[in-house]
Amino acid sequence: MGLRFAVDTGGTFTDLVVAAENGVLTMHKASTTPADPVAGVIDSLRLAAESVSETLADYLGRGEMLVHGTTHAINAIVTGATARTAFLTTEGHPDTLVFREGGRMEPFNFTIPYTEPYIPKALTFEVPERITVTGKIKKPLDETAVIAILDKLKVENVEAIGVCCLWSIVNPAHELAIGRLIEKHLPGVPYTLSHRINPSLREYRRASSTVIDASLKPVMGAYMRGLDQRLKEAGFNGRVLVVTSQGGVMDAEQVAETPVHLINSGPSMAPVAAFAYGAGAEAETLIVGDTGGTTFDVSLVRKGRIPRSRETWLGQPFRSHMTGMPSVDVKSIGAGGGSIAWVDAGGLLHVGPKSAGAVPGPVCYRRGGTRPTVTDAALVLGFLDADFFLGGKMSLDRDGAFEAIRRDVAEPIGKSVEDAAAAIMELATEHMVQAIMDITVNQGIDPTAAAFVAGGGAAGLNCVAIGRRLGCRRVVVPETGAGLSASGALISDLKSHYQAMFHTRSDEFDHAGLNAVLTQLEAQCTDFAKGPGAGASAVAIDWSTEARYVDQAWEIEVPLKNSRIEGDGDLDVFVGDFHATHQDIFAVSDPGAPVETVSWNAEIRCRIGSAEPGRLAPKSGSSLLASRRVRFMNAGWHEVEVHRFEALPEGAGIAGPAIIESDFTSIVIDPGARAVRDRSGSLIIDIIQ
Known part of the structure; x- marks a missing residue:
């Protein structure tokens, strides 16, 4: 088995997770190049090659598979390209x-x-x-x-x-x-x-x-051809796969023929990773937050399943266009490390939705940015170490960040720079909490009974604050959380979704007609398994139907326990599952009413990689780094210990206030919280409400 690469192109950084032949993971980040996203992919691979003192061609020559998550499709729509x-x-x-x-x-x-x-x-x-x-x-x-x-x-x-x-x-x-x-x-x-x-x-x-x-x-055909060609020119001769909106991967050539599946490519992988790493959460529902430089993406894992929706909008609901395709249910807002803080004419502070992105980036990046961002505020508050950003590969300009916040935020609202920085962070946190409310409370989910899984490079800045605001008891930060979507892509299955319309009612059910449709869907799945899925270590088909009460306006997706509905016993199981799902979603059901089906779905999953999430190589030596002063949002300044994430041994506990840093993220442990590293390498943070 050769090297396996997973690349997620975000608005600010391109994340790369590499699984070596022995299963050990490494992570790398390169700046995204908006004008040429493939360049960011190649740059991240070059960084990985340099880390093991190999040429890019030799390194890629050992590659077996590359999985790519991309925002190119949605960007083309948004920009009119x-x-x-x-x-x-x-x-x-x-x-x-x-x-x-x-x-x-x-x-x-x-x-x-x-x-x-x-x-x-x-x-x-x-x-x-x-x-x-x-x-x-x-x-x-x-x-x-x-x-x-x-x-x-x-x-x-x-x-x-x-x-x-x-x-x-x-x-x-x-x-x-x-x-x-x-x-x-x-x-x-x-x-x-x-x-x-x-x-x-x-x-x-x-x-x-x-x-x-x-x-x-x-x-997208041109993009995929360009990606494949440039990877080959760089030395890669393995299989190129692309992340789809459904939370799986497909071959690049195939997905170029159906590019509508790429619209939510990147964000769909975060809940896949959260499910794999979230065992330590000990919660039936996982709220997944992926905080990048440009956006904050929220998704869920409920009872071991990742909810999907056909109401995926390319912007605001009803004010944009609907894809109409099944997609991982993701709520995205313009809130991330690069979100710009600004004050309107009435003296009201705003954070986002505009982002400094990769170009010019936050002021502290020294790349020409002039407007203060959430990252600049985090630096002023001491959440980030100016000399240890990206593991010391990048030095941040604290004085520049301080001056930008003073000029654009502190003076207009009449606060000190530190208070203004704290206000920026608090407002960004509130925006994220409201996005989570939309996908939880509005769907009948109690966030206080859920755990919050934090991913993305900027996740650690306020994950504990978000968890406390939601009332969650526990926050989980996977050790690969800074590249959560990329790590999810690395363990995702090759998937294909097939659908057929067949209308029938539970009180006059057409068993023969339905089973003929299901047989046809299964044949399509079998063809896929023998084609793109050939050689898979495991193959499974997930069955579901879209059903509703008779004359109801909208249908809901109901998982099926069996691949056929042969007799009255199977039918009773399906109808009972429909009533239970309706009760779960809408808090109401009518067990005596007949149910009608609209369409039937089969999704085939072919296991092409490891089912288990990998581990990063541990760092040797003490986990304790130098201490520094940190301004916590609701607890003022503290002199706190700073710990190295990768060097924390399993079972090691750290009481807040503290900072836990890795090469790619800084996790703020607020006063009253306690963090422990579990067997999967994840950081489990218990919050005292």
């Missing part, structure tokens, strides 16, 4: 992307303009055809009209095409015919057919995922 895309849909239904599902965040706020459709009306074309809900062809496809439309697309210099016909999920004949015409008349132009990418019932979600996928194909 997607392909010029056309939308072809059934005649009489050109406004699917305009009307969407009719929701609004503030229904009576008419000052907010209605969101423009993802594809403009000028590039929306109606195709003469119609298939009914039963799959019957009511109006045959007018191929002459389709060819005329394609001729227009050629004149319009369209670069990609999304096709979503009404009820193609029941009978895809017309979409398939349109696909063949595109290949014949516009060869080389990528296209997406809705029944293939997202065979779901809801028309807007299916159409939206189709056009988003099509619009990303040229840019």
Whole structure:
């Protein structure tokens, strides 16, 4: 077995976790290069090679596998760098992307303009055809009209095409015919057919995922080809995998054909890592916070499962566009180490959502940044050691940070610089807590009964403060927490998701029809296991259905205990599980009411790496470093001991106030908290409320 690499490209840093042949992990961080993300990937690999005194080519030549988490897809959408895309849909239904599902965040706020459709009306074309809900062809496809439309697309210099016909999920004949015409008349132009990418019932979600996928194909295809080529030029000849929104990985070539799966690529891995490292939390629910330089991402692990959602928005709910694809349920806000602190005209302090990012970065990075950030505040408060940032590879400018906070925050709000720095940290913490509330309390989850798993390079600055504010009893910081998403990618499974629509009711259940659908889904999973999953050490299929009470507006995802529903006994188990899941989510259920299903899902997981999280190589010698003065947010200045994370022996306990530092993070142990290192290497922090 060769070296295995996992790279997560964030807004500020590119994280790399390497598993050596003996299973020992090493971590490395390089600055992200927004204009050329692959350069940051290569830079991180070069740092890893230098750490073992090898050339990059020799080091990569020992590589077996590289897993890449990327924000390139979402960045392309946000910056408008997607392909010029056309939308072809059934005649009489050109406004699917305009009307969407009719929701609004503030229904009576008419000052907010209605969101423009993802594809403009000028590039929306109606195709003469119609298939009914039963799959019957009511109006045959007018191929002459389709060819005329394609001729227009050629004149319009369209670069990609999304096709979503009404009820193609029941009978895809017309979409398939349109696909063949595109290949014949516009060869080389990528296209997406809705029944293939997202065979779901809801028309807007299916159409939206189709056009988003099509619009990303040229840019993500070029990115993946460029990544593969540059890795080969650098000396890597192993397998290149990419993290998907579903919390798994896929081969780069395959995911380039379905790039909509990459939109939440990076954040989806944090809960995978948290589940692996979170045994010491001793809690049924894990709240996972991943604090980077630009964003704070929150996700959950509940009863051993990572919740997923199809309501993934590319921005604010209802004011942006929905992907319509199953994705790890992640809440992201603009709050991280690089979040800029500023004071408005009314004298009110704000932190974020704008970030200094990798360029120019916080003031203390000495890279041209002029506006104070959360990292600058942490340096002024003593949370960070100016001479030991990134393990001493980078020296921070405390005087510059102090002056920026004085000028832009302290003087405008009439506070001392130290008080202003504490206010910045407190406000950033509150933003993060509110994001956690949105994904917990709003879904019926009591955060006081959960544990908080802190990841990301900036996580340690306020993880104890967040845990205390939430009422959590315990905070967990994995030893690879500074690269939480990358470490999750290293142990993730090769996954593929398959879906089929099949409507039936529990009071008149169609066993034969459903089991035929499930057999078809299982065959697709088997083909995947024999293809991309060949050689896997373990293979498993997770089954679920989207179901609801009869005439209910929205369905919920219910895990299935069996791969078939053969008789009344299996049906009773499924119906009971539905009622229990509905009760768990909405705190209400109706056990006497019939249940109807909408669609059925099969997700195959192929184990291609180690199922167990690795360990970093321990540091020898004493864990105690020099002490320093630290200003705690609610406890003033203290002279505290500073400990080396990697040198802490298993079972070693440290009472706050204290600081625990590694090469990549600084963990603030507030007064009243106590930290112990467990068998997995994680830091378990108990909080006295």
